[in-house]
Amino acid sequence: MPAALTELDHQTPQWQRNSPLLVVPSWAASLAIHSLLLFILISSLNRCDSGQTGGTDGELRSVGIYVKQSPDAEKTDETEQETQEETQNNLASQTQEPLKDVLDQPPVDPLLPELNSKLLGAGPTRAPAVPNSPNSDLTSNLMSPSSALAPPVMGMGNVNFFDAVDSGKRFVFVLDCSGSMAAPQGAPIRKARSELISSLSGLTHHQQFQIIFYNTTTRAMQHRGKSAELLYATDINRTLARQFIQSVEPDGGTDHIPALKRALNFQPDVIFFLTDAKHPQLSSADLNEIRRLNRGKAKIHCIEFGEGFPVMEGNSLEKLARQNKGSYRYYNVRKFLRNR
Template identity: 85%
Template sequence: MPAAFTELKQQKSRWQSNSPLLAVPSWAASLAIHSLFLLILITSLNRCDSGQTGGQEGDLRSVGIYVKQSPDAEQIQESEQESQETTQNQLSPQDQVTEVMDQPPVDPQLPELNSKLLGAGPSQNPSIPSSPTTDLTTNQLMSPSTALAPPVMGTGNVNFFDAVDSGKRFVFVLDCSGSMAAPQGAPIRKARSELIASLAGLNHHQQFQIIFYNTTTRAMQQRGKAAGLLYATDINRTLARQFIQSVEPDGGTDHLPALKRALSFQPDVIFFLTDAKHPQLSSADLNEIRVRNGGKAKIHCIEFGEGFPVKEGNSLDKLARQNRGSYRYYNVRKFIKNR
């Protein structure tokens, strides 16, 4: 054996005899190696937990595995949640009533009404029972304290044959004697058209009455009721037109009963139209009308005739001046030309 090989063998024997591993038992070395592997495994798991997730559509598991849900699974899960919510919200009618009744009362917050627009209203409330368990009887509902009041009357100008006046209550007194049909029916036709136009100028808060007369008087009235002042509503104006068209000239003339009936309605204004020069109102008739009126109503007189007017000794002119009214004369021949 060569000398070099013999020397190498001797050095190897010395290294093995002096190595520290020969002094450590085999079980201790095995324990150290397994501990090292366990430490490496734990470190790997911690790195997986602190890493990024698999995305917004998946979940991160403890072992670091990313699981992605399919669209079908998401729809199934959503439908299960909706069915659970629907089941919770579905209550029996009795439970719903109980839940509502158990809630505390809430005071409604209503906006304040503009008193300038609606008015101050009544100073006292109607005497209606306030107990919720008390039922209102028919007599209580129809009593004056609870019934609706009629519309408030208002003033306004009215024009009848250029006699213009204002007030709340108007009475139109028109002669319908046989002479109003001549010539050619022009006087009665003109009187009708002017009267209908005057009624159209009234507002709903004003009242009116129409009296046609010859030797008797005929006032407009509602069926089954006594004649009285009527509000100028659309319905009453329509009824008035029908009443006006139904009157035909006939008979003689008697002024005083018609004027006395007109004053009985206590109007603010009377429009008095006639074509009869005869008979004239006597001084006694004029005095009776003036006393009955007492200066309350204005009486405007319109006279139909032919030719020029004669004011001297004209009873219609005196009637107007004694009752704060005006007098007007119209030649009926002009109605024929302008019809």
């Protein structure tokens, strides 16, 4: 056996017998080789992450995908678009047909409400008509001052003044403001003012009124220096009336006839006449003149202020009311003191 080994050793070259690989186990060599391959693979992946493509000047480039539609798809899109356009045209034509029918109709007079805007005075009793010509400018007519300031249409309504109730369109209040209306303690004039303001608040915008205070002269409510006239009972006119009523103070003597004649000149439906003067009494000639001027058109209601019990026999105020289809009422001013 030793002889055989010796012979084998002699057959193996000298460099092979001295090689270090014969000393390293095979598993260790395999491990080293696989580790080297793994290192090379990791190095390659790191280069890809840093944007290098293997060269020193490598760059990252975006990649896009272009999809080209087929001719059949393009035809389908065109067909859908034509269908949508045809639908829109049909809707537009359907909308224009009723609009054309409306535009082809003849113009109609608009039913405009009567405007209550003649706030500071009287005027015509109806608003100007709106032209129905197709060529007329409707907007300019509606916004013009003549149509915007149209007064309300007159209407009937009831008015209560010191429990004398009557209905009509035009009312005139005639109040005595002589010096005797200040006694006792200013009660008569104070009561007359409050009742008059209350009566005006009961008027509607379709009724007209005028106020006359008198002693030996007459003073009617005026607007901006114009001549006195009947005023519509608008909110502003009632406010101006309250200011006028509060501005009057009792003073002077008494003269009934000028005040009654001025009231009749307004051609009212109803006259409320208030006085506390027993003297001067209205004479028969005065009563006849008032009746002649009135001609039965206006009802005259008389309210008398006094102290104590009324004197009915020969009372000219009671006759004035009776001859002109009105009523007569008497009030003891002492009751105004207790009810203050």
